[in-house]
Amino acid sequence: MSARIATEPLTVQAFAPFGDVLEAAGDPDKIINQGHCGRYHDRARLDFADGRAGISIFKAAPRALPYRLDLMERHPQGSQAFVPMSMTEWLVIVAADAGGKPAAPRAFIAAAGQGINLLRSTWHGVLTPLHAPGLFAVIDRIGAGANLEEYPLDQPVLIERGD
């Protein structure tokens, strides 16, 4: 029988060890455009080894909960940010590192309007929207050389919706 974990709400505090939450929460850092726009300034810890930032668009098939996690991956050469282009919740799966392989995973439900930036080398699941269109802007490292490490789980983990 596979292990089971429950999703948690995505909060800045809970997600801090893994990365940044990109959202318009609280007061903006600056009001611009004659009062019409709030700027939440420089919210992602971008970090690229021997490469540069680029913007790509991902279009991913929606998944459903419960979700069977059998693979995790990480990018040793750079941070990776995901910005949802629709106001729908989506699933974020991450894990701490335990001597070169993922520790027990944690699963977060990102609310509508929440993006994330994964710190460099953070173990994570593949992109898992929960609703169509599954469209995301991804800000990650553009550069030569390998930047993907995959780890098939010894035992799959079933991710169920928590509170």
Added chain:
Amino acid sequence: MSARIATEPLTVQAFAPFGDVLEAAGDPDKIINQGHCGRYHDRARLDFADGRAGISIFKAAPRALPYRLDLMERHPQGSQAFVPMSMTEWLVIVAADAGGKPAAPRAFIAAAGQGINLLRSTWHGVLTPLHAPGLFAVIDRIGAGANLEEYPLDQPVLIERGD
């Protein structure tokens, strides 16, 4: 009486002199995640002088058409990308440069799912969503020194919905 212009649809070709269209159109450059995700790779011509890329979140008040344009601006030190976080159309206003001031503006309706990246020093209007929540991820230059040039128009331009 003010000048009037009509909006155009946002297309890669029409927008090329001003920047990049960020969208999942046509075939992806790469299929990833065991066939579940298409990657449209490195679609923005990011260009930052003496600074670095950063991700900020903008929350802007929705505007309506016809829209009265009375100010344009540009950022001489870097490109600026806008990724809408909702599947709603929005208004993009740009102009070529004519000896240090904006030439006649052009207005584009970005469809749901379309973001843009403005080339460095491109004249543009302020962020003008047409619907709530007016939430955008902005990838632009983080760095010291002035990076904003504003140009109040001698005569306002009324932007009306075109075909």
